Amino acid sequence: MIKVGVIGCGYWGPNIIRNFSQMSRTEVSRVADLDQERLAHIRKLYPFVQTSTMSQEILSDPYIQVVAIATPINTHFELARQALEQGKHVFVEKPLASSSQQARELIQQARKQERKLMVGHTFLYTSAVRKIKEIIKSGELGDIYYINAQRLNLGLFQKDYNVIWDLAPHDISIVLHLLEQNPVSVQSFGACHINPAIEDVATLSLDFGNNLIAFLQMSWLDPDKVRKMTVVGSEKMLVYDDIQPAEKIRIYDKGVQGPKYYDSFAEFHYSYKYGDILIPKIDGGEPLQTELSHFIDCIEQDLTPLTDGENGLQVLTVMEQAQSCLQNRRAQNKEAE
Ligand SMILES: NC(=O)c1ccc[n+]([C@@H]2O[C@H](COP(=O)([O-])OP(=O)(O)OC[C@H]3O[C@@H](n4cnc5c(N)ncnc54)[C@H](O)[C@@H]3O)[C@@H](O)[C@H]2O)c1
Numbered sequence: 001m002i003k004v005g006v007i008g009c010g011y012w013g014p015n016i017i018r019n020f021s022q023m024s025r026t027e028v029s030r031v032a033d034l035d036q037e038r039l040a041h042i043r044k045l046y047p048f049v050q051t052s053t054m055s056q057e058i059l060s061d062p063y064i065q066v067v068a069i070a071t072p073i074n075t076h077f078e079l080a081r082q083a084l085e086q087g088k089h090v091f092v093e094k095p096l097a098s099s100s101q102q103a104r105e106l107i108q109q110a111r112k113q114e115r116k117l118m119v120g121h122t123f124l125y126t127s128a129v130r131k132i133k134e135i136i137k138s139g140e141l142g143d144i145y146y147i148n149a150q151r152l153n154l155g156l157f158q159k160d161y162n163v164i165w166d167l168a169p170h171d172i173s174i175v176l177h178l179l180e181q182n183p184v185s186v187q188s189f190g191a192c193h194i195n196p197a198i199e200d201v202a203t204l205s206l207d208f209g210n211n212l213i214a215f216l217q218m219s220w221l222d223p224d225k226v227r228k229m230t231v232v233g234s235e236k237m238l239v240y241d242d243i244q245p246a247e248k249i250r251i252y253d254k255g256v257q258g259p260k261y262y263d264s265f266a267e268f269h270y271s272y273k274y275g276d277i278l279i280p281k282i283d284g285g286e287p288l289q290t291e292l293s294h295f296i297d298c299i300e301q302d303l304t305p306l307t308d309g310e311n312g313l314q315v316l317t318v319m320e321q322a323q324s325c326l327q328n329r330r331a332q333n334k335e336a337e
Contacts, residue, residue: 001026003026003061003065003066004028004065004066005030005058005066005067006028006067006068006070007071008032008069008075009033009038009070014041016288019289023292029049029050029064030061030064031050032051032058033051036053039052059088064088065088066091067079067088067089067090068090068091072160073098076092076093077097077098077106080092080096080106084106084113087113089117089295090116090117090118091118091295092118093120094121095312095316096312096313096316097316099316099320103313103316107309107310107313118307118309119307119311119312121177121307121311121315122170122287124291124306125306126290127283129240131249131282132229132238132249133177135238135251135280139235140235140251141232141233141237141238143233143234144179144231145234146212146213146215147229147230147232148229148230149214149229150216150229151167152218152224152226154220154222154223156220157194157200157220159195162198162323163190163198163199163201163202163220164202164319164326165323167218168322171229172319175216176314176315179214181208183208184208184209186206186325188322188323188326189202189329193221194220203215206318227243228242236251236252238252248282249280249282250277250279251278251279251280254272255273256272257271258270259271291307294306
């Protein structure tokens with residue numbers, strides 16, 4: 001039995017506690033949170049778990065091998081750093097840290113201590129994203145032209161970070177995973193409507209070169225909950241709608257082509273293809289269970305996690321570029337006022 005300590009049991013932490021508790025190979029022995037009420041809630045659900053407001057009690061427990069961190073973003077780095085220093089394997093919720101520099105330090109520390117470091121890019125463990133990756137790799141969509149992603153809802157407003165830091169890690173991690181490359185440039189737009197210092201709507205444009213682009217749109221100010229991604233290829237188009245309970249992926253045999261040869265503009269006609277729509281079967285299962293189980297496999301079999309520190313760093317690098325773009329625009333707007 002691998003003993004696990006979980007730091008942070010607000011909204012997301014209890015899901016981590018439940019999944020580690022349900023696994024036959026792991027046991028949650030300690031949970032820490034600054035909030036006594038949250039700890040009392042956890043004790044009700046798991047009477048044998050020791051709880052504390054001091055995360056140090058987890059970090060200094062020699063029987064705990066794995067530490068999972070589900071606290072606010074600005075605490076990730078310091079908690080993960082200390083846990084690695086104490087020789088623990090560390091799972092950190094997304095995003096890995098608050099900057100790429102911090103991510104590099106964690107990667108280095110994990111290497112030095114020969115411990116696993118993994119970040120919670122949960123969507124890479126969903127059956128839907130796995131299926132999309134399989135479809136793209138098979139060549140069924142042809143050359144990928146662009147990806148368009150929307151992650152919109154009303155709230156939940158965060159006080160310390162903007163909508164990009166809250167929602168973009170998911171779509172950035174999915175897009176980098178599907179395209180297997182990092183963007184050559186990142187642009188972003190955003191606006192602050194409710195809190196004047198925090199963007200509540202934003203878009204990111206990722207340019208991968210060779211005419212391949214991705215657009216990501218995020219909002220805490222949308223009446224509808226939208227979780228949609230469109231992948232447009234030269235042969236077919238795919239729509240992934242994560243809100244759908246069952247039929248999450250649709251492959252459209254649609255496309256458009258210019259004529260191969262033409263002598264005059266009058267001869268230039270596009271040919272449109274309107275073919276079948278295929279809904280591939282995807283398996284169910286809780287992605288977090290797959291994710292945490294993978295982390296334990298990596299520890300037991302000395303494997304590199306799919307979403308290791310390097311993967312966390314790649315996502316953070318894009319987020320930092322987007323953030324600096326927002327800041328530059330804000331400065332320009334102030335100058336213009
Ligand atoms: N993978 C996913 O799909 C997913 C979904 C939601 C949230 N998250 C991530 O989970 C993390 C937590 O998000 P949340 O929505 O649960 O936030 P939350 O605010 O609901 O919970 C955070 C908890 O951490 C506690 N805390 C804060 N500082 C602490 C410290 N130093 N030591 C111990 N406890 C501390 C708070 O008291 C609170 O109970 C974030 O990184 C977020 O991005 C991931």
